[in-house]
Amino acid sequence: xxxxxxxxxxxxxxNSGPNTMAGEKQxxxxxxxxxxxxxxxxxxxxxxxTIYDRHLNRSRSAELSxxxxxxxxxxxxxxxxxxxxxxxxxxxxxxxQGYPLGLRLLDLLYYRTMSSSTSSSLSSSSTSASPxxxxxxxxxxxxxxxxxxxxxxxxxPADALEHxxxxxxxxxxxxxxxxxxxxxxxxxxxxxxxxxxxxxxAGIIEGVCDGCGFEAKVTAHNQPTEMWPGRTIxxxxxxxxxxxxxxxxxxxxxx
Amino acid sequence: MSYYxxxxxxxxxxxxxxxxxxxxSGGDGIARFRFPDTAQYxxxxxxxxxxxxVEEAQWMNGNMYLKHIDTYPPASAYISAFLTPSGARFLLLxxxxxxxxxxxxxxxxxxxxxxxxxxxxxxxASASSVAANPTSPQTEEAVRQFMTxxxxxxxxxxxxPFYRQGMEIKSSVFRGRxxxxxxxxx
Numbered sequence: 034x035x036x037x038x039x040x041x042x043x044x045x046x047x048n049s050g051p052n053t054m055a056g057e058k059q060x061x062x063x064x065x066x067x068x069x070x071x072x073x074x075x076x077x078x079x080x081x082x083t084i085y086d087r088h089l090n091r092s093r094s095a096e097l098s099x100x101x102x103x104x105x106x107x108x109x110x111x112x113x114x115x116x117x118x119x120x121x122x123x124x125x126x127x128x129x130q131g132y133p134l135g136l137r138l139l140d141l142l143y144y145r146t147m148s149s150s151t152s153s154s155l156s157s158s159s160t161s162a163s164p165x166x167x168x169x170x171x172x173x174x175x176x177x178x179x180x181x182x183x184x185x186x187x188x189x190p191a192d193a194l195e196h197x198x199x200x201x202x203x204x205x206x207x208x209x210x211x212x213x214x215x216x217x218x219x220x221x222x223x224x225x226x227x228x229x230x231x232x233x234x235a236g237i238i239e240g241v242c243d244g245c246g247f248e249a250k251v252t253a254h255n256q257p258t259e260m261w262p263g264r265t266i267x268x269x270x271x272x273x274x275x276x277x278x279x280x281x282x283x284x285x286x287x288x
Numbered sequence: 289m290s291y292y293x294x295x296x297x298x299x300x301x302x303x304x305x306x307x308x309x310x311x312x313s314g315g316d317g318i319a320r321f322r323f324p325d326t327a328q329y330x331x332x333x334x335x336x337x338x339x340x341x342v343e344e345a346q347w348m349n350g351n352m353y354l355k356h357i358d359t360y361p362p363a364s365a366y367i368s369a370f371l372t373p374s375g376a377r378f379l380l381l382x383x384x385x386x387x388x389x390x391x392x393x394x395x396x397x398x399x400x401x402x403x404x405x406x407x408x409x410x411x412x413a414s415a416s417s418v419a420a421n422p423t424s425p426q427t428e429e430a431v432r433q434f435m436t437x438x439x440x441x442x443x444x445x446x447x448x449p450f451y452r453q454g455m456e457i458k459s460s461v462f463r464g465r466x467x468x469x470x471x472x473x474x
Contacts (some may be wrong), residue, residue: 083448167350244374246375
């Protein structure tokens with residue numbers, strides 16, 4: 034009751050930053066001092082900085098330790114491997130882990146492109162003008178994934194973008210990554226040679242497609258070549274509704 | 289000018305809504321809708337009925353801010369829309385203050401609302417053309433700025449690991465930020 038302003042600024046979501054651990058520890062000690070105050074069950078970092086006070090571009094050029102990423106990803110695969118019935122089931126679970134990430138990255142990607150119209154590192158190919166346009170057709174969407182999204186995730190564009198040549202499957206597109214970062218430290222046992230842990234990245238792509246309103250199924254497949262033993266193809270299969278809309282938009286002249 | 293702002297998920301679930309009034313030209317930031325008795329649910333009806341127009345405009349125009357897209361003349365409500373890339377819809381209903389001259393035609397049964405609507409704030413706001421004209425370029429620009437600022441905070445919400453798509457946004461800080469954006473631009 035003594036400090037109503039303090040509680041007014043409280044947040045329902047705890048802070049997600051590099052100093053989360055430190056912040057939470059301090060917070061818990063602080064809670065002991067302030068237990069006499071009415072608690073709303075909400076916690077705020079000790080420095081009063083909620084996620085809304087942090088700038089979204091702050092960590093833009095920051096780089097993560099590859100070792101810690103490899104460790105975390107290996108743990109994710111192990112976690113997904115529990116209670117699965119087979120390789121397909123395992124890939125489905127990895128896909129589901131990536132999906133929410135895709136939805137989030139989409140918003141973040143547009144926000145960063147919007148707020149930095151001067152630097153064009155992210156806004157190449159499909160999104161040249163600022164503010165960037167939402168993709169309306171399949172091709173701009175694929176360029177968005179191939180270019181800006183890949184750069185955001187892996188700091189380089191994907192290696193190839195192809196359309197299925199078969200007339201029976203006009204709804205299939207392929208994005209190739211010669212050496213996926215996620216698979217760098219994953220050794221797949223022989224009896225599971227079909228498994229590709231880049232199913233996680235396929236899930237991210239699926240999230241991006243779905244977020245943009247393009248219903249799609251995305252799967253990751255091994256396609257090793259002599260030069261690139263880890264080459265992975267992401268197969269995007271767009272749904273019937275998307276193809277129908279594509280035809281309508283083509284007639285209407287929407288790009 | 290009175291505003292009703294709402295965020296809808298891609299599957300039309302309301303995630304957030306807030307009603308506020310203008311803070312420009314002497315407004316006190318309190319919403320004064322023309323029909324205060326029914327405004328609470330009528331505003332929601334009007335906003336949701338514009339979703340069809342949004343879904344049509346969505347595929348014709350790749351911009352995130354779709355500008356003023358729909359009008360509901362009986363309540364002289366104007367609706368502006370903003371689409372996030374991940375499919376969430378920001379809809380803003382704005383209703384210019386009731387001018388004393390056209391108040392007679394608006395309906396005699398709403399005498400209670402006339403007292404509120406044509407109060408001191410409306411005469412002050414109508415003096416400024418920006419506030420009184422919801423389709424002017426200045427208003428469009430102000431709404432765009434407001435939407436962009438809300439979008440920034442929305443992205444921050446979405447990036448939280450404890451938020452999943454389609455969850456209601458309950459954060460009081462977010463509400464405070466939207467209110468501040470409204471005060472700043474509208």
